[in-house]
Amino acid sequence: SYELTQPPSVSVSPGQTARITCSGDALPKQYAYWYQQKPGQAPVLVIYKDSERPSGIPERFSGSSSGTTVTLTISGVQAEDEADYYCQSADSSGTYGVFGGGTKLTVL
Amino acid sequence: QVQLQESGPGLVKPSQTLSLTCTVSGGSISSGSYYWSWIRQPAGKGLEWIGRIYTSGSTNYNPSLKSRVTISVDTSKNQFSLKLSSVTAADTAVYYCARDSSHGEGLNYWGQGTLVTVSS
Numbered sequence: 743s744y745e746l747t748q749p750p751s752v753s754v755s756p757g758q759t760a761r762i763t764c765s766g767d768a769l770p771k772q773y774a775y776w777y778q779q780k781p782g783q784a785p786v787l788v789i790y791k792d793s794e795r796p797s798g799i800p801e802r803f804s805g806s807s808s809g810t811t812v813t814l815t816i817s818g819v820q821a822e823d824e825a826d827y828y829c830q831s832a833d834s835s836g837t838y839g840v841f842g843g844g845t846k847l848t849v850l
Numbered sequence: 851q852v853q854l855q856e857s858g859p860g861l862v863k864p865s866q867t868l869s870l871t872c873t874v875s876g877g878s879i880s881s882g883s884y885y886w887s888w889i890r891q892p893a894g895k896g897l898e899w900i901g902r903i904y905t906s907g908s909t910n911y912n913p914s915l916k917s918r919v920t921i922s923v924d925t926s927k928n929q930f931s932l933k934l935s936s937v938t939a940a941d942t943a944v945y946y947c948a949r950d951s952s953h954g955e956g957l958n959y960w961g962q963g964t965l966v967t968v969s970s
Contacts (some may be wrong), residue, residue: 743913775956777897784946784963785897790956828897830957838910839887839899839950 744768744833746842753848760816762845764829767810774812775830776805778823779844785828789814816847824849852876854947854961862941862968868934872947872961879928880905885950886930887957888921890943898943902950903930937968 746766754760764774774792777785787796789805792812802817812831816823829842858870872886879886887902901911903921911919915934923930934941945966949959 773954777957779897784960785957786960787956787958790958791954796956796958830897830899838912839902841889841897841899844896 744838744840746829746831746840748827748829748842748845750843751846751848753850754819755850756821757818760819760823760847762814762816762827762829762847763811764813764831764842765811766831766840766842768834769807769810769812769831771834772832772836774805774807776803776814777828777830779826779828788827819847819849821849823847852949852959854949854959856945856947856961856964858964858966860965860967862937862966863970864938864968865936868932868937868941868966868968870932870945870947870964870966871929872931874928874930874949878925879923879930880925883952885910885952886921886923887948887950888932889946889948889957890941891946891963892940892943900932900934900945904952939968942966942968 776789778788779785788803792807793805804815826844828844853875855873862868885902888900903909918935920933944963946963947961948957
């Protein structure tokens with residue numbers, strides 16, 4: 743079945759820029775979404791349609807797409823951004839959804 | 851503000867059927883263009899998309915679970931449900947219900963999640 747690939751971990755110092763990638767063959771055809779999950783909490787949508795930001799999400803969160811890779815960028819990382827981040831998309835026909843394995847963002 | 855709340859048994863025996871319900875408040879489950887979805891997460895692991903039901907009643911399932919999953923909707927109660935048959939310990943997880951938009955806005959409303967343990 744279809745898979746999305748993320749790096750297991752990313753580490754950055756406060757104020758720096760964090761970039762988390764997600765790769766999948768169908769990403770040129772299907773939108774990608776990004777979710778932030780803190781321990782013991784439900785995921786929160788931070789990016790939809792590759793690069794759109796829901797209301798209430800800080801401007802430091804942005805998304806981009808290039809070919810089979812999408813990227814979540816967090817500019818000026820803050821301690822509160824430490825969390826697990828998951829990309830999500832669909833198979834090439836849009837029949838079913840799939841999540842990436844998740845990336846643990848550590849703020850040093 | 852839309853809110854979702856999962857409910858159901860927290861303990862299910864192996865080989866039995868897991869049944870969960872998601873109650874939607876703050877809006878009608880039958881209005882708008884939405885997918886009502888189920889996602890699960892084993893302890894310490896990542897999210898797994900289980901399936902969804904559209905406002906019209908059509909369904910989509912994860913191919914790896916398709917033979918065991920049924921998602922249905924009860925518009926009179928403003929609820930949708932998940933049934934997963936022939937469960938094993940590998941089905942032990944926190945189960946989330948969520949709302950997805952058919953306009954590509956993503957899973958923007960989630961329940962708090964409910965832990966289901968499969969054990970005898």
